[in-house]
Amino acid sequence: MTPLFEVRGLHLSLPNLNEKPLFGPAPRVHILRGLDLDLPEGQVTGIVGESGSGKSTLGRCLIRLLEPTGGSVTFAGTDITHLGPQALRPFRRDLQMIFQDPMSSLNPRHRIRDIIAGPLRVNGVENADARALDALDRVQLGRRFADRYPHQLSGGQRQRVGIARGIALGPRFILADEIVSGLDVSTQAQIIALLEELVADMNLTMAFISHDLSVIRRLCQRVIVMKAGEIVEAGETAQVFAAPQHPYTAELKSAIPLPEIDDSWLHDRPREAGDVQ
Amino acid sequence: MTAPVLSIEGLNARLGRSGPRILRDVSLSVAAGEVHGLVGESGAGKSMIGKAIAGLLPPAVRVHSGTIRLHGTDLAALSPGGRRKLVGERVAIIPQDPLTALNPCRRIGGQITDRLIHILGWERAKADARAAELLEEVAIRDPARVLRAYPHELSGGMRQRVLIAAAFAAEPELIIADECTTALDVTVQRQILRLIAEMQERHGTALLFVTHDMGVVAKICQSLSVLYQGKVVAQGGVERFFAQTPPHPYADALINATPRYDRPEESLLPVPQSVLDGLAREIAADDEAWEAHA
Ligand SMILES: Nc1ncnc2c1ncn2[C@@H]1O[C@H](COP(=O)(O)OP(=O)(O)OP(=O)(O)O)[C@@H](O)[C@H]1O
Ligand SMILES: Nc1ncnc2c1ncn2[C@@H]1O[C@H](COP(=O)(O)OP(=O)(O)OP(=O)(O)O)[C@@H](O)[C@H]1O
Ligand SMILES: [Mg+2]
Numbered sequence: 040m041t042p043l044f045e046v047r048g049l050h051l052s053l054p055n056l057n058e059k060p061l062f063g064p065a066p067r068v069h070i071l072r073g074l075d076l077d078l079p080e081g082q083v084t085g086i087v088g089e090s091g092s093g094k095s096t097l098g099r100c101l102i103r104l105l106e107p108t109g110g111s112v113t114f115a116g117t118d119i120t121h122l123g124p125q126a127l128r129p130f131r132r133d134l135q136m137i138f139q140d141p142m143s144s145l146n147p148r149h150r151i152r153d154i155i156a157g158p159l160r161v162n163g164v165e166n167a168d169a170r171a172l173d174a175l176d177r178v179q180l181g182r183r184f185a186d187r188y189p190h191q192l193s194g195g196q197r198q199r200v201g202i203a204r205g206i207a208l209g210p211r212f213i214l215a216d217e218i219v220s221g222l223d224v225s226t227q228a229q230i231i232a233l234l235e236e237l238v239a240d241m242n243l244t245m246a247f248i249s250h251d252l253s254v255i256r257r258l259c260q261r262v263i264v265m266k267a268g269e270i271v272e273a274g275e276t277a278q279v280f281a282a283p284q285h286p287y288t289a290e291l292k293s294a295i296p297l298p299e300i301d302d303s304w305l306h307d308r309p310r311e312a313g314d315v316q
Numbered sequence: 317m318t319a320p321v322l323s324i325e326g327l328n329a330r331l332g333r334s335g336p337r338i339l340r341d342v343s344l345s346v347a348a349g350e351v352h353g354l355v356g357e358s359g360a361g362k363s364m365i366g367k368a369i370a371g372l373l374p375p376a377v378r379v380h381s382g383t384i385r386l387h388g389t390d391l392a393a394l395s396p397g398g399r400r401k402l403v404g405e406r407v408a409i410i411p412q413d414p415l416t417a418l419n420p421c422r423r424i425g426g427q428i429t430d431r432l433i434h435i436l437g438w439e440r441a442k443a444d445a446r447a448a449e450l451l452e453e454v455a456i457r458d459p460a461r462v463l464r465a466y467p468h469e470l471s472g473g474m475r476q477r478v479l480i481a482a483a484f485a486a487e488p489e490l491i492i493a494d495e496c497t498t499a500l501d502v503t504v505q506r507q508i509l510r511l512i513a514e515m516q517e518r519h520g521t522a523l524l525f526v527t528h529d530m531g532v533v534a535k536i537c538q539s540l541s542v543l544y545q546g547k548v549v550a551q552g553g554v555e556r557f558f559a560q561t562p563p564h565p566y567a568d569a570l571i572n573a574t575p576r577y578d579r580p581e582e583s584l585l586p587v588p589q590s591v592l593d594g595l596a597r598e599i600a601a602d603d604e605a606w607e608a609h610a
């Protein structure tokens with residue numbers, strides 16, 4: 040099966056305007072340093088890694104909110120690396136995103152029905168309202184939420200609205216950036232069950248950025264581990280967990296706080312890269 | 317016995333005069349060198365407790381009764397200015413939302429040194445050096461760049477660490493940390509938790525640690541309050557909560573809802589309906605007692 044996304048040698052650098060000399064160009068910050076990855080269709084791929092390693096930046100390159108400065112991004116056989124806004128239009132429906140903080144991404148003045156129907160109308164979809172209500176059903180919120188405003192919902196309910204908006208257009212790909220980290224554990228459990236169901240029902244492909252390896256272990260078939268703008272390990276989740284190849288992955292695994300009392304966890308020094316096992 | 321750093325007694329708050337009750341007779345105390353966890357689902361009132369201590373409650377929320385003491389001093393007995401000064405000097409708050417807590421138009425460096433310069437009266441050069449050092453302690457890779465950057469140029473986890481560094485800067489007696497590691501990868505999280513433990517050893521800092529992660533609670537807290545709809549339904553030493561029979565079925569349910577990589581199928585379990593029903597009865601009984609009393 041050909042992957043939905045093929046990424047080769049992806050590079051992204053930005054000018055660092057804070058260090059710009061009086062004359063001449065600003066020095067560049069290198070954020071992504073040559074990434075190769077495939078995202079198989081119909082699967083959820085987890086992206087974990089150090090904070091600041093470039094996970095969100097990689098996600099933004101995939102859905103082309105950012106233009107890479109090197110390498111290529113191929114989506115469903117088309118090279119979309121450098122497409123302009125006009126050429127990207129037909130792909131916008133297929134490439135959706137769900138944000139971490141639904142409160143700041145949902146317009147506080149709009150009713151839930153309009154928040155979900157908005158992108159449908161912009162994309163010229165017929166029956167936008169009916170489809171918005173369907174999406175509310177799909178995320179198990181129900182139509183009685185349609186006329187509420189975002190501040191009248193709990194954090195978990197708002198996250199369902201974010202998901203409803205993401206799936207309403209019937210996309211092929213969804214980027215989910217830290218969408219469960221702000222939620223309490225019982226709400227997290229519900230949202231993850233919902234995502235599992237949607238991926239299966241709608242044949243979605245998803246990139247799931249999270250720092251929670253336990254959630255990734257549960258939800259994702261494959262996982263990519265990033266550090267300092269590079270991919271240090273990639274593979275089947277079960278395998279990566281059972282036998283981490285890179286010391287950083289092993290360190291991540293040992294740093295997961297399991298809900299058990301264990302005094303050594305905090306004080307054990309992590310193994311350094313060169314240590315003998 | 318010395319007075320606890322923070323003690324809250326019988327705190328009651330509601331929305332407006334007759335709206336829903338937000339805090340129900342909340343009592344808790346945190347001693348020097350202690351980490352007290354505060355858990356509960358979204359909307360339980362965890363952040364409200366922190367805001368009540370800081371005197372930052374939203375205008376719609378009214379405190380009905382209760383006392384908050386810092387080292388035995390009743391905050392309500394102080395003038396507003398006196399309260400601000402005391403809280404400003406002794407308490408640091410790491411707020412839940414890093415993006416709104418940082419000023420988007422100012423460089424990071426100044427936002428960390430503010431406290432040092434204005435509250436503690438440090439000289440600028442000394443404060444700048446301390447800021448760089450603090451960023452290194454919270455595992456920021458390139459402190460020099462980050463100090464000169466604006467908030468939008470940082471990743472979510474980097475912003476969160478800037479706030480942690482700013483809180484630690486003034487070596488406060490009490491830190492209120494509201495979900496302060498949610499945006500961090502686990503290795504950085506562990507490093508931050510270590511830093512907290514070190515601070516406590518060195519300065520005896522007291523910490524009120526708001527979180528929804530029972531894994532983190534197990535690793536760093538000595539005591540715990542479990543909040544449900546504004547009511548403390550269970551409280552005590554942390555060992556009891558992770559023992560064979562936890563002190564409250566809701567605490568047990570929260571532990572079972574925690575994802576764990578070693579048993580993916582047995583974790584992430586929703587809170588059972590029977591537990592929710594039990595909680596609903598507790599809240600109803602509480603309301604009844606409250607109305608009868610009023
Ligand atoms: N607009 C920008 N200008 C300059 N640097 C930026 C900008 N946006 C991001 N960066 C830098 O790019 C790097 C990667 O950021 P990114 O947000 O992709 O990290 P991340 O892996 O998602 O981290 P986190 O887990 O904390 O969210 C960081 O060092 C950050 O400072
Ligand atoms: N500005 C406000 N005005 C009125 N009610 C509010 C306001 N902010 C919060 N509330 C309500 O107060 C209650 C407690 O909120 P609080 O923010 O303390 O919850 P929390 O336990 O911190 O939840 P979370 O885990 O989602 O942060 C909730 O029912 C919430 O809806
Ligand atoms: Mg990110």
Ligand SMILES: [Mg+2]
Nearest residue numbers: 362363412494
């Ligand atoms: Mg809160």
